[in-house]
Amino acid sequence: MEDRYNLNFLEEELHKPTVFINENLLSIDYVPERLPHRENELREISRHFKTQIERPGEVSRRLIISGPVGSGKTSITKKFGQMLFRSALKRNIDLHYIHINCRTQKSNYMVLLAIAHELNKDIPNRGYSAEEVLKAIISFIETNDKILFIVLDELDYFVKRNGADLLYDLTRAFDSQLNPTQRISLVGVARSANFMQKLDESTKSALSASIMKLDSYTSNQLNEILQSRISQSFVEGAVSHEAIKLAADVASERGDARHALELIWYAGKYADDEMSSMVFPDHIRRAKATINPSLRHETLKSLSSHESITLLAIVRSLKYSRNAYVETGSVESNYQLICEELGERARGHTSLWTFIKELERHGIIMTKLSGKGIKGNTTLINLPDLPVTVLEKELLKKWFGGK
Numbered sequence: 099m100e101d102r103y104n105l106n107f108l109e110e111e112l113h114k115p116t117v118f119i120n121e122n123l124l125s126i127d128y129v130p131e132r133l134p135h136r137e138n139e140l141r142e143i144s145r146h147f148k149t150q151i152e153r154p155g156e157v158s159r160r161l162i163i164s165g166p167v168g169s170g171k172t173s174i175t176k177k178f179g180q181m182l183f184r185s186a187l188k189r190n191i192d193l194h195y196i197h198i199n200c201r202t203q204k205s206n207y208m209v210l211l212a213i214a215h216e217l218n219k220d221i222p223n224r225g226y227s228a229e230e231v232l233k234a235i236i237s238f239i240e241t242n243d244k245i246l247f248i249v250l251d252e253l254d255y256f257v258k259r260n261g262a263d264l265l266y267d268l269t270r271a272f273d274s275q276l277n278p279t280q281r282i283s284l285v286g287v288a289r290s291a292n293f294m295q296k297l298d299e300s301t302k303s304a305l306s307a308s309i310m311k312l313d314s315y316t317s318n319q320l321n322e323i324l325q326s327r328i329s330q331s332f333v334e335g336a337v338s339h340e341a342i343k344l345a346a347d348v349a350s351e352r353g354d355a356r357h358a359l360e361l362i363w364y365a366g367k368y369a370d371d372e373m374s375s376m377v378f379p380d381h382i383r384r385a386k387a388t389i390n391p392s393l394r395h396e397t398l399k400s401l402s403s404h405e406s407i408t409l410l411a412i413v414r415s416l417k418y419s420r421n422a423y424v425e426t427g428s429v430e431s432n433y434q435l436i437c438e439e440l441g442e443r444a445r446g447h448t449s450l451w452t453f454i455k456e457l458e459r460h461g462i463i464m465t466k467l468s469g470k471g472i473k474g475n476t477t478l479i480n481l482p483d484l485p486v487t488v489l490e491k492e493l494l495k496k497w498f499g500g501k
């Protein structure tokens with residue numbers, strides 16, 4: 099009798115049939131064992147950096163990897179970082195592989211501090227300048243005979259924001275000595291290598307980086323990538339070939355492997371929801387309707403609260419105006435209203451302007467100056483290709499949680 103009232107919901111959930119073996123293997127941070135269609139690139143990177151192992155400290159090398167969203171930039175650098183670390187370990191070379199996401203570590207100081215922390219070098223979070231942190235890192239790796247392999251991910255965004263001092267400092271760190279040991283090799287990861295053209299000559303020559311360009315994946319390539327990821331994360335045979343093909347086709351519009359994987363994951367969830375033991379094309383269609391590929395959760399998450407409020411204000415202005423562009427004036431009044439709603443102190447005009455510029459650097463909004471027809475010279479703001487209602491919902495989650 100009692101059992102009936104003691105329903106164990108956890109046990110019930112645990113016993114539900116599912117199409118997944120391990121859905122965590124689809125998460126964005128997981129680097130899979132195999133990266134189909136990136137083998138040549140991995141080989142090329144290996145060639146580029148193998149001197150770090152053959153003759154550690156003799157030369158340092160720099161490489162810029164560019165490619166569109168979801169083309170595997172982060173994955174191949176992580177994969178290579180692991181390889182390099184292991185090969186170094188085997189040969190008793192004290193090499194550290196450090197991967198920095200420069201959207202999260204937004205300033206020179208924060209990047210350097212993150213490097214110091216990765217090295218377990220104790221540096222107080224406050225009271226040191228960027229130069230002092232850099233000096234501490236340099237003397238630490240010299241004293242302990244260490245070699246660094248640093249990946250600066252999302253570097254184009256970072257350079258737009260902070261300029262190129264960090265790159266210059268990291269590449270020139272050892273140049274004051276005669277025949278210095280070269281202890282820092284760098285990989286910069288960017289959506290496009292255009293930012294390189296804007297670097298000043300001295301940084302460019304200090305960097306003397308090779309560039310490697312990744313193309314977006316084709317539908318066939320995505321199909322193979324999906325199959326290899328599905329074989330790890332789904333029950334064998336649980337995803338129909340048609341479903342895989344559809345997901346690959348949908349994601350090939352942008353050649354974005356992340357989108358393909360998200361489609362498959364959501365589709366698997368929908369299949370589980372209706373207790374279907376297989377994932378069919380219809381589940382992919384529903385997943386497609388749920389996901390917005392241009393909405394990057396990491397990007398939204400990396401915004402400060404006032405940057406998010408500013409974005410929400412832009413979204414609301416666009417929603418009510420139904421124009422492609424809105425003026426800053428309308429954004430400003432919405433910004434103040436939302437601050438009031440959320441009980442936040444509204445920042446002044448100048449700060450709002452810096453929030454807008456920051457959103458532009460993230461590539462979330464675009465701005466242009468008004469032409470003739472609108473009085474004065476005002477800035478017009480536009481969201482490239484996001485449905486405003488979806489974005490509004492995402493942003494509100496930040497304050498009110500929920501799905």
Ligand SMILES: Nc1ncnc2c1ncn2[C@@H]1O[C@H](COP(=O)(O)OP(=O)(O)O)[C@@H](O)[C@H]1O
Pocket residue numbers: 124125126127128129130132133134135136165166167168169170171172173174323327355356359
């Ligand atoms: N060749 C590949 N094989 C398997 N999975 C891949 C491959 N390329 C990318 N992925 C997966 O797709 C997602 C996006 O890749 P990522 O490296 O983050 O792209 P980018 O950094 O270029 O935006 C990640 O989850 C990654 O694991």
Ligand SMILES: [Mg+2]
Pocket residue numbers: 171172173251
């Ligand atoms: Mg990436």
